[in-house]
Amino acid sequence: MRDILVTLIVFGFLPTIFKKPHRGALMWVWISVMNPHTQAWGxxxxxxxxxxxxxVTLLTLIATKEPKNLPITSLTWIFIAFVLWMNVSTVFSIYPELVYDQWSKVMKIMLMTFVVIMLIRTKDHINWLIWIIVISLGYYGVKGGIFTVVGGGVDMVLGPEGTFIGGNNEIALALIMTIPLMHYLQTISPKLWVRYSLTAAMMLCALAALGSYSRGALLAIAAMVAFLWLKSRHKARMGALFMLAIPPALAFMPAQWTERMDSISDYEEDGSVQGRFNAWWMAYNLAKDHPLTGGGFEVITPALFWAYAPNPTDIHAAHSIYFQALGEHGFVGLGLYLLLGLYTWQTGSWIIRNTKKLEEYKWASSLATMIQVSIIGFAVGGTFLSLLYYDVPYYLMGTMIITRVLVEKELKQRALSLAGKKGKGSPRHLGTLEPSPPQPITRDSS
Structure with a gap:
């Protein structure tokens, strides 16, 4: 039955892409983030x-007469540079005969990220994109939260098998990133039942993240809570809410969960943590020998661990977005990836700064703030996970680009319109003096 349902949804919506190309981008995000076919059995x-x-989406993009230019900002250029550098590191990879499959997978993700940025162009498109991400991940959060409540938190929550978020740590981080996006949708939804439903979904996603037994997720939650409190205009109210919600959730979890979380302070005796450190040193030592391009996509091999790891027999994936970028794409690749995160953040700050006093753009300010909260969670949780190519952060980066370009265009039009009205109503308009120029929009380096 599930097989038929997914097939009907996909093939039912395919014809609509030719009329409205942005639906192809939204369908791609749904199928790539949720992986609904993994919930079937046939x-x-x-x-x-x-x-x-x-x-179909690419064909429609080529054939459509609608505007399809890539929005160009500083962030866009850094993203292009990062993608190009991954191709350079592939050319100079240590094991060129092994990299094709991973290169092909990553390039498809990057290509479709560019397509999403090109086709999502309006406020409604942006909100639909956020809804798709929230529904796709919220499904697993609600399901996992109910599983945690019913089972008393004894059994571990896992994600869909064979995907980026299949493991307990990965699904936990994905759900943590989703919670701020749910809050954004609460701020723009006029329907009370939707806001209440999103509140319930956020609580269940938080419980599912705790039920994953992920220590990195706990650190990511702490970082997000601290940032939300700092950004809140109502710090006392927000602090009281956290104090009422967090202790009961932690107290609900069983003793074995508490013991695992307590092991964070005993990292020197934890084999999993020491394995991560070993992989990080391996990536760093490898990058020192190949500082520009790193080792390419496939560097988790016995030979390279024997050559570069402190413990050559303890072979692990990088378990860190930063050391994964360093080992696979060198110091240049790591630098570009960090710039990508920095400029995504700065783009959000530009949006917030230029819209926070404009009621009609409150949605943009709220969206940028909540994406920044998600970025905080990913930056902290990603320290311990090999999720360099996880697509959701790239979609959120693209959302920042699209929102900035849209807001900047509309604010310029608004400024020109106001200046024109002011000029027509001014005595100078009838004389020989030129009208005063419109005030420029505040910009930053991003």
């Missing part, structure tokens, strides 16, 4: 839904 589990959706 033919749908291996059916190439993503390839079909991506192919």
């Amino acid at each position: 033919f749908a589990t291996t059916f190439p839904f993503a390839a079909i959706i991506g192919g």
